[in-house]
Amino acid sequence: MPELPEVETVRRTLNELVAGKRIRSVTVKLPRIIQRPAEPEQFADALAGRRIETVERRGKFLRIRLDGLVLVSHLRMEGRYGVFASDEPVELHTHVIFHFDDGTDLRYKDVRQFGTMHLFEPGREFELPPLNKLGIEPLEASFTLETLIGKLAKRSTKIKPLLLNQEHIVGLGNIYVDEALFQARIHPERTPDTLKPAEWKRLYESIRATLARAVDAGGSSIKSYVNGQGEMGMFQHQLLVYGRKDEPCPSCAKPIEKFTVGGRGTHICSRCQPIAKTRKTAAK
Incomplete structure (x- = not known):
C-alpha cells in the first residue's frame, strides 16, 4: 500500500x-x-x-x-x-x-x-533509479494481451510473485493481484508455462478491469490511505477475496482461504482457483 x-x-x-x-x-x-x-x-x-x-x-x-x-x-x-x-x-x-x-x-x-x-x-x-527499471503500465494502450504473454509466458516461477515484480508490470500490489487472479480463476501458485490461451485472456482482462474499477472508486483504504484531500478510497467495499478469509466466495460460497505465496498473504477460493496437476506449455 x-x-x-x-x-x-x-x-x-x-x-x-x-x-x-x-x-x-x-x-x-x-x-x-x-x-x-x-x-x-x-x-x-x-x-x-x-x-x-x-x-x-x-x-x-x-x-x-x-x-x-x-x-x-x-x-x-x-x-x-x-x-x-x-x-x-x-x-x-x-x-x-x-x-x-x-x-x-x-x-x-x-x-x-x-x-x-x-x-x-x-x-x-x-535513466536512473528508482524509475529506470520499471515495467509496462497496465492501464496504457501499450499493455496488450500479447505483451503480457510475451513478458511472462516462458517463466516457470509462480504467477503471483511475477505479477508483483515491478520490473514486469508496474503498479500491481498484493490487493489487486489477489483480486485479478480470483477473477481470472487462476491459482496464485500456478506457473505461467501452464496457462492456456483462455486463461491468459482472462488474466489480462481481469488486471485491467480490476485496476480501472479501483481507480474509479478512488482506491482501497485498507489501512491509512487517503487521497490528497484527506478522503478515503471506497474500493475496499468491492473486494471479492482480499481480506475476506473464511467469508463465503461470491461465486460458489466456499470459504475464502488465506496462506502465503512468495512471502505475501494471499487470498483465494480453492474451488474457483484450482491448482493445476500437470505442467505443460500452453501459450506461444
Whole structure:
C-alpha cells in the first residue's frame, strides 16, 4: 500500500490542488526522506522559486513536474500528501513541507518514514533509479494481451510473485493481484508455462478491469490511505477475496482461504482457483 489505483487517485487530487502553484521555500524535517540530491539543503535550494506544472505517475511513483526539474516521490507504506493553510498547526510525522507563495503548504506526512524523494533534470529520472527499471503500465494502450504473454509466458516461477515484480508490470500490489487472479480463476501458485490461451485472456482482462474499477472508486483504504484531500478510497467495499478469509466466495460460497505465496498473504477460493496437476506449455 498504496498501489497503482491509490497513487493515481493521489496524483489526480494533487494535480487539482497544486498545479500552477509556485514554491516559496521548502522545509525538510527528516533528511533521509531526500534521496537525491545528497543534502536536504540542496534539495530545498533547488526547488525555491519553482512552479509546479503538473503531477504525473509512473507505476507507484508520483512525478511532480516543475519548471526545469522533476520530483519523483514514493509514498511507500503510509506516506501521504495534504494541502494546508500555512498558519495551520503542523501534524506529527510531517517530514517535508513545500511552502507556496499563496499562503498554502503542501505537506508530506509519513508515520513509517519509508517514503523517498528524488530530484532530477527533466528526462534524467528515467535513466536512473528508482524509475529506470520499471515495467509496462497496465492501464496504457501499450499493455496488450500479447505483451503480457510475451513478458511472462516462458517463466516457470509462480504467477503471483511475477505479477508483483515491478520490473514486469508496474503498479500491481498484493490487493489487486489477489483480486485479478480470483477473477481470472487462476491459482496464485500456478506457473505461467501452464496457462492456456483462455486463461491468459482472462488474466489480462481481469488486471485491467480490476485496476480501472479501483481507480474509479478512488482506491482501497485498507489501512491509512487517503487521497490528497484527506478522503478515503471506497474500493475496499468491492473486494471479492482480499481480506475476506473464511467469508463465503461470491461465486460458489466456499470459504475464502488465506496462506502465503512468495512471502505475501494471499487470498483465494480453492474451488474457483484450482491448482493445476500437470505442467505443460500452453501459450506461444
